[in-house]
Amino acid sequence: MAELAFEMFARQWATQLTAKVRVKSTVVSEPVDMKTDEEYAGSMPPAAPQA
Numbered sequence: 001m002a003e004l005a006f007e008m009f010a011r012q013w014a015t016q017l018t019a020k021v022r023v024k025s026t027v028v029s030e031p032v033d034m035k036t037d038e039e040y041a042g043s044m045p046p047a048a049p050q051a
Contacts, residue, residue: 002032 010027017025035043 003029006032 006029010029014025014027017027
């Protein structure tokens with residue numbers, strides 16, 4: 001269901017972008033993976049030290 005919504009959004013966005021810049025544009029959606037909070041937090045790079 002979410003994949004269909006993203007594809008529709010990508011098509012609509014490409015149409016709007018093409019109309020604004022007057023150049024043919026293509027938008028491709030990437031797959032979306034569901035993760036738990038722990039999986040998401042574990043996939044983040046370490047924070048950079050602050051000066």
